[in-house]
Amino acid sequence: MLPLADTIRSRSFPIINWTLIAANLLVFFYELSLSPADLEVFFSRFALVPALLDPARPLSYLTFITHQFLHGGWVHIISNLWILYIFGDNIEDRLGPGRYLLFYLTGGVVAALLQITLIGEPDIPMLGASGAISAVLGAYMLLFPTSRVLTLVPFFYFLQMVRIPAVIYIGMWFVSQLFSGVFALAPGAAMGGVAWWAHIGGFLFGFAAVRLFARRRPAPRWWQDEYFPF
8 A cells, every 4th residue: 555645734844854855865875876895884884783883982873873864775765755755744743843853863763772672683784764754653643543644555456546544554554564573573584674673663652752742732633624735
């Protein structure tokens, strides 16, 4: 299922959300300019490699932040940034720019901590914004559960556009991540390069902690309108 839009109109320009999207794209285009050998060195420095974390080198822990801006390919970055584009502006509108940035980065850190705690792969680089974006989805599900998500759904040989309540759309996504994460814990299970527990951890953080970051003001009500930006 491919989400196309949601029903919520932002009351303010999402400057941080667009900045995050731009930063991820700039880093990715820089990755594309590197040779395979240089890209491997770049990932070893800025991706999160648990084996390289060293209390004697405090700067090594900055990779908990820098890994959130790295991606392993076009599908990886496009899928992440599309979700951030659809859902992130509404969370920024509720939290405010500064709180949203702190929430987003913290979600990515919490997501990474859960992943490296449960999946012992100390030498494999971890990279991507998925954990932080999962926190955005968790926050969205809590704050706007009855918002609708315009979704492209395959039906036999046809594609249908369906308006799905956010609580159902995001809930289905979370169940799929949880199922895959539990399966990944089985002995000998193949991860397939996906940090399932980072997705789960980010989502749970976003759902549980977003109200700690939210500004004290009434919840927006325009999600009740049948609005889509096209």
